[in-house]
Amino acid sequence: xxxxxxxxxxxxxxxxxxxxxxxxxxxxxxxxxxxRIVETGAHGVVxxxxxxxxxxxxxxxxxxxxxxxxxxLDAETxxxxxxxxxxxxxxxxxxxxxxxxxxxxxxxxxxxxxEAKQVRGVGVLGFRGSDDVPV
Amino acid sequence: xxxxxxxxxxxxxxxxxxxxxxxxxxxxxxxxxxxRIVETGAHGVVxxxxxxxxxxxxxxxxxxxxxxxxxxLDAETxxxxxxxxxxxxxxxxxxxxxxxxxxxxxxxxxxxxxEAKQVRGVGVLGFRGSDDVPV
Numbered sequence: 405x406x407x408x409x410x411x412x413x414x415x416x417x418x419x420x421x422x423x424x425x426x427x428x429x430x431x432x433x434x435x436x437x438x439x440r441i442v443e444t445g446a447h448g449v450v451x452x453x454x455x456x457x458x459x460x461x462x463x464x465x466x467x468x469x470x471x472x473x474x475x476x477l478d479a480e481t482x483x484x485x486x487x488x489x490x491x492x493x494x495x496x497x498x499x500x501x502x503x504x505x506x507x508x509x510x511x512x513x514x515x516x517x518x519e520a521k522q523v524r525g526v527g528v529l530g531f532r533g534s535d536d537v538p539v
Numbered sequence: 540x541x542x543x544x545x546x547x548x549x550x551x552x553x554x555x556x557x558x559x560x561x562x563x564x565x566x567x568x569x570x571x572x573x574x575r576i577v578e579t580g581a582h583g584v585v586x587x588x589x590x591x592x593x594x595x596x597x598x599x600x601x602x603x604x605x606x607x608x609x610x611x612l613d614a615e616t617x618x619x620x621x622x623x624x625x626x627x628x629x630x631x632x633x634x635x636x637x638x639x640x641x642x643x644x645x646x647x648x649x650x651x652x653x654e655a656k657q658v659r660g661v662g663v664l665g666f667r668g669s670d671d672v673p674v
Contacts, residue, residue: 409555409589409620411645413548418645420544420555454544485544510546510553 408433410440416448416517417441417479418510422455430466437470441477447524448517449474450510454485464499471504480520481505482513543568545575551583551652552576552614553645557590565601572605576612582659583652584609585645589620599634606639615655616640617648 406429411418417440419433437449451467453459459467471481482505494501507513541564546553552575554568572584586602588594594602606616617640629636642648 406557407590409557409587411553411555411587411589411620413553413645413649418546418548418553420546420557422541422544422555422557452544452546454546455542485546510548514548 407436410436412440412444412446415444415446415521416450416514417444417446418450418452420452420455425463425466430462434466434470434473438473438477441474441479447479447521448514449479449481450513450517451481451483452485452510453483453490454487456490457487459486459490459494459499461497461499464494464501467504468502475503480517482507482516484508484510484513542571545571547575547579547581550579550581550656551585551649552579552581553585553587555587555590560598560601565597569601569605569608573608573612576609576614582614582656583649584614584616585648585652586616586618587620587645588618588625589622591625592622594621594625594629594634596632596634599629599636602639603637610638615652617642617651619643619645619648 406423408419408421408423408425408429417437419437423429425433440446441449449470451470456463467481467483474481483501484507486506505516507516541558543554543556543558543560543564552572554572558564560568575581576584584605586605591598602616602618609616618636619642621641640651642651
């Protein structure tokens with residue numbers, strides 16, 4: 405069975421989707437990713453879709469699900485490498501990739517994730533709680 | 540046409556091979572990689588083959604060629620994620636992946652490349668310590 409490899413780069417997991425995803429492969433990828441997040445304690449997931457010429461509602465939903473599951477496991481997801489034509493089609497189809505952050509390339513995604521980690525780091529240390537406590 | 544994406548991560552280029560490579564795709568990959576090395580000034584190339592269940596003499600030769608071309612362009616190549624079964628088959632077939640460095644995973648490959656860069660950096664600049672010259 406085809407399987408999309410999940411690569412660990414420092415505290416980030418990187419997935420490059422290059423094959424046509426069917427139900428089974430997509431489910432497998434979600435499972436592999438969740439397992440690896442827990443196993444490695446990764447705080448970010450980068451999904452490269454530069455090889456995809458089409459992102460339909462199935463893939464869109466899969467990306468949203470991965471982002472949602474990762475968030476529950478305390479990891480941010482950033483989708484990178486979207487082709488302009490794909491972006492146009494997504495909008496035309498009315499797909500919004502809800503809850504999915506995007507960046508132009510992996511380097512930019514790593515910057516976003518590093519910033520997100522810093523912000524959360526501050527939250528953990530106690531300063532963020534003020535959001536919840538009206539003064 | 541299928542095309543293997545080349546991802547830039549800092550000063551490294553990462554390629555994850557997941558599709559069956561025919562002559563055309565392999566040539567395209569070599570060309571894309573060389574172009575990106577020149578364009579980005581990358582000093583290292585990491586090729587992930589964890590999705591490959593078979594590495595035959597064709598792929599073996601391609602990896603050697605990529606490594607050789609990259610070296611001429613002043614970039615080191617490290618192949619990562621080789622399955623144990625693939626390693627066994629390679630040896631049984633008498634394929635040695637000449638000139639190709641290997642590492643267990645991307646993180647280890649990045650360490651190797653960082654070390655290689657440092658060694659070369661000192662070699663090339665010679666007086667690199669002078670950057671730190673105290674006033």
